[in-house]
Amino acid sequence: MLTYNLDQKNKSLYLQLYEKIKKDILDNKLEAKGKLPSKRKLANHLGIALITVENAYEQLIAEGYIYTIEKKGYYVSSLVEKTFELHKQSNNDMNKILDHEDSSYYDLKSAEVDINLFPFSIWSKLMRQVISEKNKKLLVKTDSFGVFEFRLAIAKHLYSYHGLVVEPNQIIIGAGSEYLYSMIIKLLGFDNIFALENPGYKKISKVYESNNVKTRYIELDSDGIDITKLENINVVHVSPAHQFPTGIVMPIKRKLELLNWANEKENRIIIEDDYDSEFRFKGVILPSIMSIDKNEKVIYLNTFSKTIAPSIRISYMIIPKKYLSEYKNKLGFFSCTVPSFEQYTLARFIDEGYFERHLNKMKTYYRKKIGVFFSLLKESRLNNIAEITYKDSGLHFLLKLDTNINNEIILKKAYDRGVKLNSLEEYDYYDKSNKKDHIFIINFSLISELNFQNVIKIFEDILFETKN
Amino acid sequence: MLTYNLDQKNKSLYLQLYEKIKKDILDNKLEAKGKLPSKRKLANHLGIALITVENAYEQLIAEGYIYTIEKKGYYVSSLVEKTFELHKQSNNDMNKILDHEDSSYYDLKSAEVDINLFPFSIWSKLMRQVISEKNKKLLVKTDSFGVFEFRLAIAKHLYSYHGLVVEPNQIIIGAGSEYLYSMIIKLLGFDNIFALENPGYKKISKVYESNNVKTRYIELDSDGIDITKLENINVVHVSPAHQFPTGIVMPIKRKLELLNWANEKENRIIIEDDYDSEFRFKGVILPSIMSIDKNEKVIYLNTFSKTIAPSIRISYMIIPKKYLSEYKNKLGFFSCTVPSFEQYTLARFIDEGYFERHLNKMKTYYRKKIGVFFSLLKESRLNNIAEITYKDSGLHFLLKLDTNINNEIILKKAYDRGVKLNSLEEYDYYDKSNKKDHIFIINFSLISELNFQNVIKIFEDILFETKN
Numbered sequence: 028m029l030t031y032n033l034d035q036k037n038k039s040l041y042l043q044l045y046e047k048i049k050k051d052i053l054d055n056k057l058e059a060k061g062k063l064p065s066k067r068k069l070a071n072h073l074g075i076a077l078i079t080v081e082n083a084y085e086q087l088i089a090e091g092y093i094y095t096i097e098k099k100g101y102y103v104s105s106l107v108e109k110t111f112e113l114h115k116q117s118n119n120d121m122n123k124i125l126d127h128e129d130s131s132y133y134d135l136k137s138a139e140v141d142i143n144l145f146p147f148s149i150w151s152k153l154m155r156q157v158i159s160e161k162n163k164k165l166l167v168k169t170d171s172f173g174v175f176e177f178r179l180a181i182a183k184h185l186y187s188y189h190g191l192v193v194e195p196n197q198i199i200i201g202a203g204s205e206y207l208y209s210m211i212i213k214l215l216g217f218d219n220i221f222a223l224e225n226p227g228y229k230k231i232s233k234v235y236e237s238n239n240v241k242t243r244y245i246e247l248d249s250d251g252i253d254i255t256k257l258e259n260i261n262v263v264h265v266s267p268a269h270q271f272p273t274g275i276v277m278p279i280k281r282k283l284e285l286l287n288w289a290n291e292k293e294n295r296i297i298i299e300d301d302y303d304s305e306f307r308f309k310g311v312i313l314p315s316i317m318s319i320d321k322n323e324k325v326i327y328l329n330t331f332s333k334t335i336a337p338s339i340r341i342s343y344m345i346i347p348k349k350y351l352s353e354y355k356n357k358l359g360f361f362s363c364t365v366p367s368f369e370q371y372t373l374a375r376f377i378d379e380g381y382f383e384r385h386l387n388k389m390k391t392y393y394r395k396k397i398g399v400f401f402s403l404l405k406e407s408r409l410n411n412i413a414e415i416t417y418k419d420s421g422l423h424f425l426l427k428l429d430t431n432i433n434n435e436i437i438l439k440k441a442y443d444r445g446v447k448l449n450s451l452e453e454y455d456y457y458d459k460s461n462k463k464d465h466i467f468i469i470n471f472s473l474i475s476e477l478n479f480q481n482v483i484k485i486f487e488d489i490l491f492e493t494k495n
Numbered sequence: 496m497l498t499y500n501l502d503q504k505n506k507s508l509y510l511q512l513y514e515k516i517k518k519d520i521l522d523n524k525l526e527a528k529g530k531l532p533s534k535r536k537l538a539n540h541l542g543i544a545l546i547t548v549e550n551a552y553e554q555l556i557a558e559g560y561i562y563t564i565e566k567k568g569y570y571v572s573s574l575v576e577k578t579f580e581l582h583k584q585s586n587n588d589m590n591k592i593l594d595h596e597d598s599s600y601y602d603l604k605s606a607e608v609d610i611n612l613f614p615f616s617i618w619s620k621l622m623r624q625v626i627s628e629k630n631k632k633l634l635v636k637t638d639s640f641g642v643f644e645f646r647l648a649i650a651k652h653l654y655s656y657h658g659l660v661v662e663p664n665q666i667i668i669g670a671g672s673e674y675l676y677s678m679i680i681k682l683l684g685f686d687n688i689f690a691l692e693n694p695g696y697k698k699i700s701k702v703y704e705s706n707n708v709k710t711r712y713i714e715l716d717s718d719g720i721d722i723t724k725l726e727n728i729n730v731v732h733v734s735p736a737h738q739f740p741t742g743i744v745m746p747i748k749r750k751l752e753l754l755n756w757a758n759e760k761e762n763r764i765i766i767e768d769d770y771d772s773e774f775r776f777k778g779v780i781l782p783s784i785m786s787i788d789k790n791e792k793v794i795y796l797n798t799f800s801k802t803i804a805p806s807i808r809i810s811y812m813i814i815p816k817k818y819l820s821e822y823k824n825k826l827g828f829f830s831c832t833v834p835s836f837e838q839y840t841l842a843r844f845i846d847e848g849y850f851e852r853h854l855n856k857m858k859t860y861y862r863k864k865i866g867v868f869f870s871l872l873k874e875s876r877l878n879n880i881a882e883i884t885y886k887d888s889g890l891h892f893l894l895k896l897d898t899n900i901n902n903e904i905i906l907k908k909a910y911d912r913g914v915k916l917n918s919l920e921e922y923d924y925y926d927k928s929n930k931k932d933h934i935f936i937i938n939f940s941l942i943s944e945l946n947f948q949n950v951i952k953i954f955e956d957i958l959f960e961t962k963n
Contacts, residue, residue: 166610202832364670
């Protein structure tokens with residue numbers, strides 16, 4: 028029989044009883060579906076009034092801890108048990124994710140970066156330093172735009188790495204680019220039609236559409252977005268440093284043409300999504316559109332998902348000074364979505380040179396890797412039918428195959444053999460008609476040299492050996 | 496004269512020179528506005544070709560590190576200097592914020608909580624544990640809804656503290672309630688009219704309006720939102736546990752009426768914003784509308800801004816199971832906006848009982864404080880003209896004064912004497928006509944007993960002594 032001391036002063040007996048039973052249920056001392064003593068028996072046993080037990084049981088029923096079966100009695104709910112089952116299951120899922128690297132498939136689809144290459148020991152050292160030094164300051168709510176010293180660190184980095192001269196007060200920190208796209212829509216207005224690149228990164232169009240604004244997909248020519256197609260458009264979203272999925276690197280000429288287009292009308296603006304511009308493998312980083320803009324026609328966006336890890340959820344945007352007061356008036360009430368802790372840590376990571384060092388290390392790593400991949404392709408039987416498009420930027424290239432086999436069949440056979448990849452045409456928003464080219468997108472950030480060799484073998488099998 | 500060793504292999508000379516000069520500028524070894532040697536002189540000095548220096552200087556000009564004055568020469572830009580000035584300024588601002596508590600004004604306006612009462616030493620201990628134990632796992636991207644063990648911890652807490660039975664997979668984590676409101680709009684659709692409480696918390700209406708959806712302000716009676724006024728409305732946003740600013744605690748009868756209203760039509764839904772429901776100072780926590788809902792008519796929202804600190808930027812919502820697949824299809828591509836690190840830390844804080852202990856400590860603290868405040872008011876000269884409205888919930892009360900002095904004058908005089916506060920009528924979205932009541936909102940989370948005594952003295956001065 029349940030035995031409790033109900034001796035707390037200033038607390039009604041039923042509440043004490045209710046709390047003790049609740050605690051025993053949560054601590055698993057009372058088994059799920061186990062029967063509780065009848066109200067009368069428990070009252071007698073504890074030497075308290077029947078009404079006290081009744082009140083406690085009622086409260087427990089109301090809150091779902093126990094339930095009653097008519098004419099049978101009171102039973103402990105099984106919710107807790109169920110919840111722990113779920114917990115175990117979730118831990119299994121987590122381990123699956125962590126084993127990602129040595130899993131049974133070859134992932135050419137994921138554009139995520141290999142977290143094992145990130146200097147986590149330095150990162151955790153900086154985290155500890157921030158905890159010790161900032162202490163309770165970490166609980167102070169930051170400016171709506173983000174922690175100033177983080178924005179300053181970004182400004183300095185943009186200056187030294189991208190040659191971009193901006194002031195920290197133009198920088199707005201947000202929990203991922205998706206969030207910042209939404210803020211740009213709120214700033215520019217829901218009546219705009221947002222022009223997007225076609226083919227393009229699908230998430231961008233999904234975010235715009237989920238915000239209930241109109242989008243228009245604009246064709247690309249070999250230099251990027253086709254400016255002659257921007258009729259009745261005032262806002263255009265482009266990725267000039269390295270367009271996904273085509274890999275086009277917008278030449279300076281097109282950047283200037285785009286700026287000319289923007290300068291023609293007061294309310295035209297360019298959203299420059301510079302998401303993996305750091306990975307430029309030839310020469311110095313190319314100038315962004317913002318860096319050559321003289322008329323405040325560019326909102327610039329970048330992320331740390333590719334350069335640190337996607338889990339960090341930190342992006343930033345730079346808005347022209349002329350929009351600052353409007354932004355503050357309209358949207359300044361929004362709190363910064365990134366915890367100050369991550370902002371301080373990343374500020375330190377940048378300020379102390381670790382970020383640039385990591386970027387350089389990763390650039391060397393990717394440069395070497397892609398060199399190996401291209402050699403492996405050349406040495407393979409694919410060489411005669413393969414054409415690579417790669418503009419020395421970013422973490423994917425295009426592989427065009429000269430074959431009569433359907434894309435769907437190639438993708439299906441590759442998938443059956445453990446290769447996950449996409450074809451270029453899957454990123455086209457319309458005009459599927461003239462897409463007979465066999466162009467595949469090869470994301471090379473995650474795959475190892477050995478696995479890439481295996482992928483080539485699988486492709487050789489599909490394209491040459493199997494005839495069905 | 497600048498002297499550098501340009502001896503890196505595999506790197507062009509101009510690039511090495513450009514990088515070394517850039518580094519000296521960033522390290523402040525080359526002073527802003529200082530003159531650089533002429534191209535010819537530097538080429539001779541370093542024993543390299545003129546074209547090499549030209550290329551390096553061009554690159555530095557293009558990136559804004561140096562500039563040229565015709566016929567005079569090359570100079571170091573002053574941007575870096577300027578940036579450091581900004582940094583110093585910002586640090587001053589930060590210190591001002593941190594001195595908040597002993598600043599020169601009495602803040603009855605801010606609903607923020609006193610961060611000094613949060614057990615930061617425990618929190619930082621848990622942060623360190625999470626860093627050590629999770630290590631690189633912290634870099635793994637989490638589920639779009641959030642880290643499972645965090646959602647499980649929330650489910651258990653809701654069960655034990657609020658008597659709310661939900662499954663972890665119904666819980667969606669987001670960087671603040673503002674963000675989650677936007678996600679609810681995206682889920683339910685932009686064509687809805689969102690009914691909001693009037694008077695109400697202004698940020699809620701601002702978020703809805705910034706998302707370009709229609710809102711309607713619904714009057715409150717003494718039990719909360721007036722259901723008879725919900726014509727042509729399908730979505731209603733309420734705070735039944737403790738309405739801001741009226742302090743109304745919605746009785747169970749109105750909750751059931753609201754559910755009946757929702758049950759009348761398939762597409763009706765209630766958004767239950769339970770933002771400071773933990774601070775219930777009498778009896779047990781009242782049942783939320785969600786806890787008594789049988790028909791999946793409630794989306795429930797809560798935040799850790801009041802219970803931990805506003806800087807933490809973690810809120811969550813619970814969506815009915817019937818919406819789960821729609822949510823995943825429509826919005827599942829959105830990444831979780833909260834870093835996994837904070838989620839693991841808070842999960843541990845909840846799981847190990849610290850959260851509930853902190854809540855209990857804060858409840859005792861606030862309960863005592865408000866008792867003292869009410870006694871102080873009673874003992875003051877205000878007692879004859881003051882009427883307090885407080886329903887034993889939440890962190891503010893209403894103070895109604897029987898006076899002929901205009902609200903504006905009272906607020907102005909209070910402000911001049913260092914008291915920041917708002918009147919109730921400032922939260923009314925319309926119908927300012929019959930608002931002659933002198934009702935003021937007293938947020939008591941930040942103010943100390945001593946300062947509250949000073950505030951009372953100031954009010955006595957304004958209301959009795961000064962006659963102008």
